[in-house]
Amino acid sequence: MKIPFFALACGAQEHEYVKQVLDSGWLTTASRAKEFEDRFAEFVGGKYALAVNSCTAALHLALDAIGVQENERVFVPTMTFTATAEVVRYLRADPVFLDVDYGTRNITPQILLEGIKNNPDVKTLMLVHFGGHAADLTEGEGGGILAICERHGIQIVHDAAHAFPARQGTQMIGSFPGVTCFSFYANKTITTGEGGMLVTDDESVYRRAKLMRLHGIDRDIWDRFTSEKPSWEYDVVAPGFKYNLPDLAAAVGLAQLEKAADFRQQRQRCADLYMDRLSGLPMIDLPERTVPTADHAWHLFPIVLNEQATLTRAELGDELASAGIGFSVHYKPLHRMTYYRERYQLAAEAFPNAERIWAGTISLPIYPSLSSEAVEHVCSQLHKILTKSGSRPSIAA
Numbered sequence: 001m002k003i004p005f006f007a008l009a010c011g012a013q014e015h016e017y018v019k020q021v022l023d024s025g026w027l028t029t030a031s032r033a034k035e036f037e038d039r040f041a042e043f044v045g046g047k048y049a050l051a052v053n054s055c056t057a058a059l060h061l062a063l064d065a066i067g068v069q070e071n072e073r074v075f076v077p078t079m080t081f082t083a084t085a086e087v088v089r090y091l092r093a094d095p096v097f098l099d100v101d102y103g104t105r106n107i108t109p110q111i112l113l114e115g116i117k118n119n120p121d122v123k124t125l126m127l128v129h130f131g132g133h134a135a136d137l138t139e140g141e142g143g144g145i146l147a148i149c150e151r152h153g154i155q156i157v158h159d160a161a162h163a164f165p166a167r168q169g170t171q172m173i174g175s176f177p178g179v180t181c182f183s184f185y186a187n188k189t190i191t192t193g194e195g196g197m198l199v200t201d202d203e204s205v206y207r208r209a210k211l212m213r214l215h216g217i218d219r220d221i222w223d224r225f226t227s228e229k230p231s232w233e234y235d236v237v238a239p240g241f242k243y244n245l246p247d248l249a250a251a252v253g254l255a256q257l258e259k260a261a262d263f264r265q266q267r268q269r270c271a272d273l274y275m276d277r278l279s280g281l282p283m284i285d286l287p288e289r290t291v292p293t294a295d296h297a298w299h300l301f302p303i304v305l306n307e308q309a310t311l312t313r314a315e316l317g318d319e320l321a322s323a324g325i326g327f328s329v330h331y332k333p334l335h336r337m338t339y340y341r342e343r344y345q346l347a348a349e350a351f352p353n354a355e356r357i358w359a360g361t362i363s364l365p366i367y368p369s370l371s372s373e374a375v376e377h378v379c380s381q382l383h384k385i386l387t388k389s390g391s392r393p394s395i396a397a
């Protein structure tokens with residue numbers, strides 16, 4: 001049995017919608033992208049949505065739109081993909097890296113409060129909802145992350161690249177205060193190949209991001225070809241970017257969006273099964289949850305080889321590979337990456353939880369078409385691997 005780490009869920013609807021766009025003769029941003037924005041905003045309960053060509057673009061536009069200035073400092077979790085931090089550097093601002101919770105890999109209210117105490121000048125938080133598990137926005141110490149940020153005048157940019165669809169309490173990620181950025185990269189929970197979405201309730205943020213999305217031109221291309229004014233007339237009011245999502249990609253997104261709730265349900269099926277079959281296994285820690293399983297986007301299912309482990313992550317990887325099971329690693333933390341480590345003089349000791357995660361983490365396959373039999377197979381292989389080599393010394397030292 002061969003089980004890849006990821007498999008695309010793409011069917012007749014995607015083909016049909018793409019064909020319609022091809023046949024229409026208009027491939028770039030127009031009515032399909034607009035429709036995708038409207039439907040996405042409705043889905044997550046946000047007011048304004050802007051379709052862009054990556055989540056990285058959305059994060060960049062978000063920081064620009066909320067007015068982050070050169071030399072400002074911005075909180076970023078160390079346990080994330082580099083995009084979350086690199087966009088801070090796009091604006092010549094500087095990331096201030098925070099450790100994460102060991103169980104959820106999220107920034108917690110407690111970690112944030114500690115960060116604020118040590119860095120009272122920071123007024124922006126990049127909040128990653130790791131693996132699809134919403135960070136503690138409305139719960140926990142200090143009344144939760146939203147209340148803390150409000151008290152300290154901190155604006156939130158949600159990196160929701162993993163968190164669609166996800167919720168906390170009665171609200172979906174995308175409807176909370178701040179600017180929320182989603183990813184439709186090829187292996188995310190829904191995809192457009194490359195793509196992203198910026199969602200906000202703030203009209204001025206929306207207007208600025210919309211302007212900067214397309215060259216700083218004061219009306220978008222579609223308007224130019226549909227409004228009363230002559231199509232050659234436009235003005236440039238800022239040095240904007242080229243971040244629009246083409247209709248060809250939006251067509252794929254519209255088809256994927258129709259299935260997003262079902263996709264999530266299927267990933268939950270896998271996650272619930274993993275939780276059930278792997279609980280009690282020695283040597284590994286399973287992901288912790290502070291939200292119901294139905295509120296989790298389940299983009300990732302990461303486990304951690306803990307201090308009792310008698311094999312290394314590399315050895316576990318080799319065993320899985322020879323059993324035909326695909327896996328990945330999320331993530332080598334940013335404080336270990338040469339650029340950030342050297343530029344900001346970062347020491348591993350400042351990030352004990354991220355270090356513990358990094359030492360042993362491995363992400364198991366989780367996607368809609370992964371059968372329950374396949375999950376059972378992964379679990380039985382893990383049982384075999386993790387119970388056979390008990391005599392070797394621990395690597396934890």
Ligand SMILES: *Cc1c(COP(=O)(O)O)cnc(C)c1O
Nearest residue numbers: 054055056081083161183184185
């Ligand atoms: C994938 C990812 C991004 C970047 O998304 P793109 O659409 O590829 O730009 C940003 N942050 C996190 C946490 C991601 O996993």
